[in-house]
Amino acid sequence: MKRVLFALMIQSFLIHALFAAGDTGSVVRGKVTDTSGKALAGASVTVSDSFIGTYTSPDGTFNIPGLKTGDYTVVCSFIGYEPDTKKLHIDGDVTIVFTLREKPYITDDVLVSAMRAGDRTPLAFSSVGKDELKKQNAGYDMPFLLGLTPSFVETSEAGNGIGYTSMRVRGTDGNRINVTIDGIPLNDAESQQVFWVDLPDLASSVDNVQVQRGAGTSSNGSGAFGATISLQTLNPENDPFAELSVSGGSFNTFKKVVSAGTGMMGGKFGLRMRYSELSSDGYIDRTGSRHKSENITGVYRSGNTLIKANIILGEEHTGISWWGVPKEMLSVNRRYNPAGEYIDKNGVTQHYSNESDNYRQDHFQLILNQKINEALSFDAALHYTRGRGYYEEYRQGQAYADYGLGNITIGDSVLSKTDLTRRKWMSNDFYGAVWSLKYKTDRMDIRFGGGANIYEGDHFGRLIWMQYSGDTEKDHQWYFNDSRKGEISIYGKATYSVSDRLSAYGDLQYRRVGYRFRGIDDDLKDLGQDHKFGFFNPKAGMFWNITPHQDAWFSFSVAHREPTRDDFKEASGDESAMPLPETLYDTELGYKLRSGKASFGINLYHMYYTDQLVPTGQLSDVGYSIMTNAKKSYRIGAEFIAGIKPATFIDWNLNLTLSRSRILDFTEYYTDYNTADWSSEYLSRYLGTVAIAYSPGVIGSSDLGFTIFRNTGLHFISKYVGKQYVDNTMNTERMVDPYFVSNLRVDFSPSIRSLKGLQLQLLVNNIFNKMYVSNGYGGNWFENGVEKSWSYYFPQAGINFMIRAGIKF
Helix, strand or coil: CHHHHHHHHHHHHHHHHHHHHCCCCEEEEEEEEECCCCECCCCEEEECCCCCEEECCCCCEEEEEEECCEEEEEEEECCCECCEEEEEEECCCEEEEEEECECCCCCCHHHHHCCCCCCCCCCEEEEECHHHHHHHCCCCCHHHHCCCCCCEEEEECCCCCCCCEEEEECCECHHHEEEEECCEECCCCCCCCCCHHHCCCHHHHEEEEEEEECCCCCCCCCCCCCEEEEEEECCCCCCCEEEEEEEEECCCEEEEEEEEECCCECCCEEEEEEEEEEEECCCCCCCCEEEEEEEEEEEEEECCEEEEEEEEEEEEEEECCCCCEEHHHCCCCCCCCCCCEEECCCCCEEECCCCEEEEEEEEEEEEEEEECCCCEEEEEEEEEEEEEEEEEEEEEEEEHHHHCCCCEEECCEEECEEEEEEEEEEEEEEEEEEEEEEEECCCEEEEEEEEEEEEEEEEEEEEEEECCCCCCCCCEEEEEEEEEEEEEEEEEEEEEECCCCEEEEEEEEEEEEEEEEEEECCCCCECCEEEEEEEEEEEEEEEEEEECCEEEEEEEEEEEECCCHHHHHHCCCCHHHCCCCEEEEEEEEEEEEECCCEEEEEEEEEEEEEEEEEEEEEECCCCCEEEEEEEEEEEEEEEEEEEEEEECCEEEEEEEEEEEEEEEEEEEEEEEEECCCCEEEEEEEEEEEEECCCCCCEEEEEEEEEEEECCEEEEEEEEEECCEECCCCCCCCCEECCEEEEEEEEEECCCCCCCCEEEEEEEEECCCCCCCEEEEEEEEEEECCEEEEEEEEEECCCCEEEEEEEEEC
16 A cells, blocks of 8 residues: 555656646647538647647637647547648747538437537546557457556456456446446346346447446436446448457467458448457366357438447357355465366266356347437437346256255155256346437537336246156256336436536436336245336536646536345345345546646545445355445545656556445344354344445556557556455455556557558566456354354466457458
């Protein structure tokens, strides 16, 4: 911790020195208009190869001070217009005018803009562009591609970033992170998570990502309690192309991607297609992945109309790894996987060969955008997602009664147990519509929107093999339950420019959710339940452009979130344990300062919760964290973000989060066993104020880049994550230790006249071979009043590498 604070002090000193060096100089003033002379408010004006930039005021004017004598390239851009570039020699104040031409067709930037924070929205957010995604995308899942954004922690069950991966932002887990793709909900309606493994290599079809921290803006889909992630897909390119990318590396990891596009035929219609195959043995034993995915995007543009269709197909076959590694095995064999383990008739430990998860998920989306006039536009989308799959397990010594079966008689013997192989199935359909209406003038930007979505899901289990089956038929179905979830939401949000430098923001949303369960679960317990919720989520804030190089903002948001299916399932039959919906009161304060050589920002946040669902430290049989309501809790922190460019060939991007997450007045409930007769007693103890599980107090990352030659880049990437308790008792026996990991990436992009692009890349991960774990779970019990502990962890790979080659024609 002391080293982190010392590094922060050095960083602050360097940034202050760089800013002080760039405070004086000439001023570039100007105005941005369209070809008719109309002023364009909110256009971006930036100085290339620097952190300097500003936005035009309501009358289209701008000024950029602090430029020293020299040659500069100034770029102006605005949604719906062709960007313009001017090369200037500065030796005193300069006045310039940008005249932007409207693009011959509208773009789909407007399709996701209703979901996203704008440049003057008073919220904390980060953006990851196409180029950076491509450089990181050697086969890893999306959480690992976003791992350098502030307050972000990624983890992999297989230990190498492929297969089942997950993420937390500000300590909150994936089922509190709202995810949309082209404005369409991507979260699973029941778990409220995105299972990235179901969409292999999605990053190869994504143009850019915005990660909002905190309550964020109103979005379609599930409520945001930690972050909002907005994905925008790639469009067909203007010219035809074909592209091949091949990656290979440690743990027999291979990835093949073939992409092609027709170009915009007649300037109106174009297709873009991608096919990916990904395979890996995984770092943890028997966690191999065999994935395939396809994507087809078609766009039709004509005048003021844009129609876009997405087909995203994903298929995954993954070795089960969600059990983790028992704590006592970490020092013996940190790659040990208990899934599928059994003892054969000779007393030899064996592993079932098909202990695996198998799932297919297909997405179909149709999007319309219509520009009605210069100020008014409308967009709407229809979507349908089909999912179906199972996970297969071998189980020893299973009681027939647990599967609704009677005992089996063989000769004179009556058998009450048998070894068996089972499959737990899930089949679901998710469909609906989303829409938004945008009205924009020089001073006002107003958006109305909403959505209506329905989820229908079946859960059932079948026995595909039994050692002693009697007259039980193959594929005996021992449980079946279904669920239906409907949601309708409506929102209105507005940004108003009070003056050239001050703007006000307001956002109101109402969500109505209905949830129904029917049938029995795998433990033969009746799940029958009905739940209805209505949530009003207001947000407001102010943005102040203090000077062309300084911004400040403030916001306050209220958000609500309903419990997940598993939260309800765990409490089924016990009304006193039924989970309550959660409420978040999120206060955010931000400041950003820019100069030619550096950029520095700080976000202060206070997230106060009532009835927050927090992890108990235990997992369900499919790896889901079992939760409980905490009456009062909070997260408070500071996020520091900096970019430094001390020389033309050096770029250094850093972020650091210092936070404190606490539950107030926490009482732990536990079971105490009397070892004399193994009777048990259910007891409790008051622990007071405790840390929230999985909430590190320090998260920091650094990306130090060097341009060695014109086409060669070297990146030294580091990440630090502080200690995390795996339950809410703050017991160090159940804790993920702090870790610091460094990676190296070399990018080589030679220019070859006959090719549109050639990329060669080497990634060496964990270059110092740090033996660390990034996640875990656990719990306790008591014997004769003495606490005992159990825990499982998810070790990550030591030093490993990936090589990627891509060629574009």
